[in-house]
Amino acid sequence: MTRPTNTLALFAAALLGAIAIGVVYGHGDVNPQPVETEGLPELDERKQENPYREAGGDVYETAIRIGERGYQANCAACHGLGGVSGGIAPDLRLLEPGFDDEYFMSKVLDGARGMPAFDGVLDDEAIWAIKSWLDTMHEDAMEERYGR
Numbered sequence: 001m002t003r004p005t006n007t008l009a010l011f012a013a014a015l016l017g018a019i020a021i022g023v024v025y026g027h028g029d030v031n032p033q034p035v036e037t038e039g040l041p042e043l044d045e046r047k048q049e050n051p052y053r054e055a056g057g058d059v060y061e062t063a064i065r066i067g068e069r070g071y072q073a074n075c076a077a078c079h080g081l082g083g084v085s086g087g088i089a090p091d092l093r094l095l096e097p098g099f100d101d102e103y104f105m106s107k108v109l110d111g112a113r114g115m116p117a118f119d120g121v122l123d124d125e126a127i128w129a130i131k132s133w134l135d136t137m138h139e140d141a142m143e144e145r146y147g148r
């Protein structure tokens, strides 16, 4: 009678595996991931408007590139990959480039119901980089930038 034991052992192993995966991924999703902001001008004070969009050119392009990675690592778990929300949290593509800068900053710094506060967790540089990338996902920016 080894069969039932084996089945049970297998089942237990599978269950443990599933729990381990759940812990690793579940945790990793919400745990803040450091964002490497090298190449972006440092900010010496808190801004209410995206300083990198204002700077334009290479600085803005660098911010967009860094921001995409920062978003995928820290926000996508709730707000959706590519900024397309699955419904758990608001679709951030609806935020207006420029117009919603201040609102964006306050939400990210202070958090909200169901969302952790990122003040002191992510640098302002990283947060503005994320906003820079999100702006390119706004419907008004999509056609100009990506031709769709």
Ligand code: HEC
Pocket (backbone or CB within 6 Å): 029, 030, 071, 074, 075, 076, 077, 078, 079, 088, 089, 090, 091, 092, 103, 104, 107, 108, 112, 113, 114, 115, 116, 118, 130
């Ligand atoms: C653990 C899940 C979670 C994570 C991680 C998360 N958010 Fe949120 N976020 C939410 C939820 C839920 C709301 C809606 C809160 C409410 O209804 O008040 C929200 C709201 C927001 C809002 C306001 C949107 C609106 O339309 O009013 C902004 C901006 C925002 N999040 C940005 C971010 C950014 C940027 C990140 C990554 C740095 C992030 N969030 C990470 C869950 C999350």
